[in-house]
Amino acid sequence: MKKSTRLFELYKYLVDQKGPVSIQVLSEILDVSSRTIRYDLNEIEDLIQKYELKLTKKPNFGVLLEGEAEEQFKVFAEFNDFYNSRHFRSAKMRKYLILYRLFQKKEPILIFELADLLDVSSTTVSKDLDQVENWLTKKNLALIRRRNYGVQIEGAEIDIRHAMKSLLNESYETGNMIELLNKSNKKVDFKSRLEHGYDEEIKNLLGELNLEEIESVVKMAEKELSIRFTDSAFTGLIVHVAFAISRLLAEQDIKIDPERLKMIKKKNEFEIARKIGALLEEKFPVEIPKDEIGFITIHLLGAKMREGKASSELKEDELEYLVKEMIRVVEKYFSTSLAGDQKLYSGLLVHLQAIVNRIIFNLPIQNPLLEDIKEKYSEVFEASKLAARLIQSEFYVEISEDEVGYLTIHFGAALERINFQKRKKAKVAIVCSSGVGTTNLLEVRLKNEFKAIEIVDSLSSLDLEDNEILKEIDFVISTIPLSLEAKDVIEVNPFLEENDIEKIKDYLQQRKMEYGIFNEEKQKVSSEQKPVDYESLLAENTGLEPEEIIELLRPFLDKERIPAALEKIRDYFAAEKMKREAGTDLKDRKKDLLKLLKRDQIKIIERAADWKEAIKEAGSLLLAKDLIEPRYIKRMIEIVEDKGPYIAIAPEICLAHAGIEDGVKESAISLLVIKKGIKLGHQFDPIKFIFVLAPIDKKSHMPALTDIMEFANNRKLMDDLLAAESEGAAYKLLQNNFNK
Incomplete structure (x- = not known):
């Protein structure tokens, strides 16, 4: 400080x-x-x-x-x-103050006025305006700069509102914004925090409005929707409504595309927004038009909630399926299980509803914790990016890092709950007698399969005797029979087959995870009491309800511990149910990608003229088998031209598809491998793998997409496919990887 x-x-x-x-x-x-x-x-x-x-x-x-x-x-x-x-001496702070003033003024502001305001030269103001212009460009706004005219912001009102909200988010932290609003209500702005010199500017933006009145209206919306917003969403809605009123008073109203407004009107939230508008008209001298009601609806749809459920374009079962697949992506990334985590599942489900609405209605979001998240949870952030690409492929839009950051919080919390983050990686030594090549292969296979393993060294069985490394490692993975007193040894095939992977997973779980539903601390048992085998009791009474199990255990539990034990048993059964469902899913979903991607739906070429020709080539593999109609290929290209290169889902990989209604006859996937790659105009260029997806519904293809995300995280498999001499060889590589 x-x-x-x-x-x-x-x-x-x-x-x-x-x-x-x-x-x-x-x-x-x-x-x-x-x-x-x-x-x-x-x-x-x-x-x-x-x-x-x-x-x-x-x-x-x-x-x-x-x-x-x-x-x-x-x-x-x-x-x-x-x-x-002294506050506005930095270029960043001057930029924000200039933006505040520009948003307040209808008429242009002269350069010398800004120079006087900031107590700097006109040359410095001109440099600051370059930064202002860059900032506005990213918000779809223009900065008009003319000699003897001044400077002025120009753009659509909806973009101006979004930009004003972004300015507040950047220059004022959420907690301080809440504090400011509270103090504005109490009219004690003289005690505003010194870290921020924008209080007066914010007041001018919001106008002389009674924010307490607006707060009561937003609380009414919570009650009507049976939800509770997060603090940031609650504050954001207050600010949004205040902006709307002040802009309407200045005769600056929103215009929404008629087709979009028609879609918004079908939402349950539109009726709540209409009630909000009516209350605002009672409290303020302003008329709220239908477009403004639509804009309030969009904010209600995109608001993050602490409790309750919002509607979204995807049906509930489709959202649930998408959440399960996102969890599966992260599970595969960390070689762990999150299937029993009800908090993760329900939290993601609620969050995903808001994400979908923000995507559909183009509602920007900023994550003030993003840099901290990327620094402290860097690996979870990367896993969450992969999971987010399932959303990206569904909506033809790139998911921002701000959104990924919020997903990271959910997944990071889940991993913390199983002590994954705090748990050190298992240190292992590899013993292999078949030469360097086999050792390298085993190392690569282990690294691809297990993020929780750190390979300390590879050596021969002779080198292992009395080796100091035994003090450093946790266990040994060997391709030959080996007997050690000091450390456990897991014997595997050099090619690390499926049963070997399961063997290592079981060992890691036994060593790293505690099973059972009761506290690990041993309870003191009196001489008259015998220790209770809780697991056996549960196993023998699987048909009982949690309350009935508590009655069985009551003689062995302290009275004050009974409520906690009951809650733990309920959680236990809920988690076990999810695990069983996940296990059934996994058994049924082997070969998910290869169910849709057949041998004759793969093609390897040296190069393609451009991305359009590449998509046509990949689509023709499905067209030749009468799985799609010709218009499906045309529509895929139109979507890229309209939405941009968002089909790029990972370095060198893109996933192209159109809608179910665009000529899909049978669910299928094709893969075009382009050895030299093509340019799509995306950061993931050059694109060397083009998957074409033809879905017959909203969810049956999701497991296959999860496999594609796994493919995107497997550099060795990608390199092997690029080196494959034939389509048959490429298919065999995919079989070896996904048929395990």
């Missing part, structure tokens, strides 16, 4: 106290030494000398600030003047 900020926070804290407070308490609150607090108190004492205020500092008494509220407020004003005069 900067010194000026710390002084302000210290002063503000003292103003709020009715009695004396100790130096020790102040140092703990501000996280500095007692010595620093004493220096800061001396500076505050100097600052308040010209006001009718008294700062008392006595041993065994503490620190007390005394004086009238009016005098205290004068000091707040001096703090703000002092800070704000």
Whole structure:
């Protein structure tokens, strides 16, 4: 915390106290030494000398600030003047202030006016405007700059509203925005936080509106929808409504495409938005048109919720299927099981509804935690990106890193629940007697299959005797029979077949995971009580309800532990049910990709003229078997031309498809391998693998897409396919990988 900020926070804290407070308490609150607090108190004492205020500092008494509220407020004003005069010296802060002023003004602002405002030269303002222009361009807005005219923002009202919201998100953290709104309601803006010098600018943007009235309207929406918004979504809706009213008062209203508005009107949320509009018309001198009601509906649809359920374009069973497949992608990435995690499943289901609505209605979102998430959960972020591409392929739109960041939080929490993040990787040594080539193959196979394993070294059985490495590793993976006293040995085939993988997984689970539904801590048992085999009791009474099981166990449980035990049993059965369903799914879903991708639906070519010809070539493999109509290929190309290169789902890989109604006769997938690659105009260029998907419904193809995501994470398989000399050889490689 900067010194000026710390002084302000210290002063503000003292103003709020009715009695004396100790130096020790102040140092703990501000996280500095007692010595620093004493220096800061001396500076505050100097600052308040010209006001009718008294700062008392006595041993065994503490620190007390005394004086009238009016005098205290004068000091707040001096703090703000002092800070704000220095606050806009950085280019970033000047950029934000310029944007605030531009959004406030209907008419152009002259360069010299901005120079006076910022206390910098016109040359510096011109450089700042370059940054402003770049920022606006990303928001689909233009900055008009003309000599003797000034500068002005130009663009569609809907983009201006989105940009204003983005500006608030970037320049004001969510927590501080909530604090600002609370203080605006109480009319105590003089105590705004010093870290942000935009309070006055935000007030000007929002206008002289009673935010408390708007808050009551948003609470009504929560009640009507039977949901609870997150704090950021709740605050966002208040700000959105405030913007809408202030812009309408300035005769700047939204226009929504008639076809889109027609679709919005079918939503249940539209009726709630209409009620919100009616309440706003009662409270403010403004008429809310249908397009504005539609825009409020979009925000209701895209808002993140803490509780409840929102509607979306996908049916509930389709959303559930998509969530299960996303979980499966992450499970495969980390070689772990999340199937029993009900919190992950339900949390993703609610979150996905909001994501789908944001995608459909082009509602931008910003994740203030994104950089922290990418730093602290980098590997989970990469896994979540793969999972998010299932959404991308469904809606022809690239999923932003902000959205991926929120998905990462869900998956990261699930992994934390099984201690995956805290758990160290299992350190292993490989013993192989068949030469370097076989050893390398086994290493690659292990790395592809197990993220939880770190290969410390590869050596011969002779090298292993009395080797210091035995102290470093957890166990040994060997291709030959081996007997060691010091470490466990798992014997595998050099090609790491399916039974070998299961053998290693079982070992890892036995060593790393605790089973059972009760606390690991051993309960003290009196001499009269015999230890209870809880697992056997559960196994013998699988038809019982949790409450009935508790009755069986009641003699062995402390009275105060019964509610917790009952909850744990319920969770246990819910998780076991999900695991059984997932296990049945996995048995039924072997060869998911190869169910749809047949041997004669693969083609390898050296090069293609361009991406259009490549899609035609890949589509023709399905057309030749009468699985699609010719118009399906044409539609795939039109979608890329209209939506952009969002069919690129991973480096070198794209997944092209059209709608079910565009001429699909039978569900199928084709694969075109282009050794030299083609340019799609995407960061994942060159594209060397083009999958064409022809779906007959919204969900039956999802498991195959999950396999394609697994393919995207398997560099060796991709390289082997590029090196394959024939389509038959390529198909065999896919069989070896996906038929396990």
